[in-house]
Amino acid sequence: MVLNNLVNVRHHPTNVRRKKPDSTVKQLEISNPVSYFLLNGRSKRYTVQEAKQLHSYFIKLKSDSNMYLVNSIIHTYAANGDLNTAHRLFDRVIDRDVVSWTTLIDGYAKIGNMGVAQQLFDSMPERNLVSWNVLISGFGKCGDVKAAKKAFDQMIERDIVSWNSLISSYARNGFAKEAFEVFCDALVENLVTPNKVMFLSVLPAIAESGCAFWGRCVHSFILRSGIEVDSVLCSALVDMYSKCDDLDMAFQVFESNPFRGNVASWNPMLSGLVRNQRFEEALELFRWMQFENVESDYVTMVAILPAIADSGALSLGKWAHSYIQKMNIRMNATLGSALVDMYAKCGCIELALDVFAVVEGKTTELWNAMITGLAIHGCGRDALKLFSQMQIENLEIDDLTVSAILNACSHSGFVDDGLRFFSNIKDVYKMTPKIQHYGCIVDILGRAGRLEEAKDIICNKMSIKPDIIIWKSLLGACRTHGNVEIGEFAAKHLFELCPNDSSSYVLMSSIYEAAGRSNEAVLMRKKMIEGGVKKEPGFSSIESGGVVHKFLVGDKAHPRAEEIYTMLDDIREKLKSRGYQPNKQLVFFDLHDDEKEDAIFHHSEKLATAFGLINSNRGDPLRIVKNLRMCSDCHVFMKLVSEIYNHEIVVRDHNRFHHFVNGKCSCMDYW
């Protein structure tokens, strides 16, 4: 095949990596710029200042005979985005050559002006490989993959840069399959010898496809090809593996990275862990990164903040925020949203509002984060106010905005607002309610005790098949309002949809128990145990001195366990003298009465509270994060402790925040 010979460019001289510009440039001596240029060799790139000095020297001399030098100046202007000056100089030069043209075209391509780039390309007297390659990569960067492919097809001679440019055009514009196909074509037909850049171009495409099989193939191909797996390639591999959900391989490659001094080696691993909800490991990695003195950047912060938010580690979150300010990390809506979310989830709604206020260029995402934050704190009125403001400022409303508003209504008990807003989804906002929106409205009605209406929505008003979350929220409402009949109905569906989920058995059992139907409660527990269904372990964590302390039920693993249990006994005595009785109905297992009382009293959030009381500064509220919903006994417990010990307690459970002050909870016992 003729084409084969033409494009086989193994020995093409342009296939050699050029040197990066030297940043330690001495000040140019105006008196003799040409000798400076000759002394420093040809492949030098200049700063804008140097280019300007050279430029004015040439204007003075009315000479531009040295094309190497002139092209360098054009390049410097173009590469810095000053296309006006670059183009003016280009126009003035009489002996301009193919490099001058190509340099200018590349400049226009880099600022996204492919119209002018194409015009210039069409009017060039002669073109070489580089001119075509510049065009392809230019189209790729502007998102015009069709044009990139067309240019590629028109070439009569291609080198590895042409192939790589086409692959990355596809890869960076969401055409993962096409990128991988071009990569395979090139290799199968033996048209090029792959190099590092080729792998770096195709790996993001595989990452996007999420196909671990392709990923492993390419990885082993890299290893067999003998290409040095340097830090940059490691980062790409880590990112690929983490996006293909193979965190173990990602970590293995991360560990094998020969140089981890650059933040870009850490970011893919960090965001991979966070994307896969492995927040504790992400925080651990982040600590390791601090230990290795690697400076965080914008990407690190966007990645780590959700992990901080999840753990509720407020002091770490505050540290991250001040780091952002100290290091002048650019603040935009994305980072702002991450900060707002973090502060809200760490229990500091005021600080979240502070961040929200100062972010410029507020996006829907940012408003959503703020409204959701207010919702989980039970600040329903403020959430609705913010929503009106959002509409006044003409921001687009999306699915998350709708969920946020419905959540706000739910947590604050605004049933009428919630119903009105729900009907507005279709009528006013012209959106189709999503499954999560039906979930919210069922929740709103259910909490208000309007169980028949909630059931009616599920059975008759939804065009979508109800999911587990919806049935659970109905079942939860039946538990709150003691409705056995509808509870059984919801449980029946849950047992079909998720027979291995413990919460339906637990809830149904306690509904029977509360209705005085102990026999059926016991049967329910039996059914669960015989089915081999395990209860999801509840845990609570509390941050102290930058460390997150985690407690399970009846946990004795903490180094200060003895003090904690002594404190807990002390609390129990004080509470009992105030008439507190543990609610033993809540104990799921068939234990002796005393054991039941202990089991209740050693709930993880109570352990965390005891630890917090012996460990925290008087003024600071205790901030506890619980992975499941808080039980009603713990809720009573917290209210009393906040009063007796005169200590504010903030608990984040699976659903929302509870601020306990002086014997009262911000949720008004409505959760």
Add this chain to the structure above:
DNA sequence: CTAGGGTTAG
């Protein structure tokens, strides 16, 4: 002297 590459995104 000109061309291709890695990290974030409710």
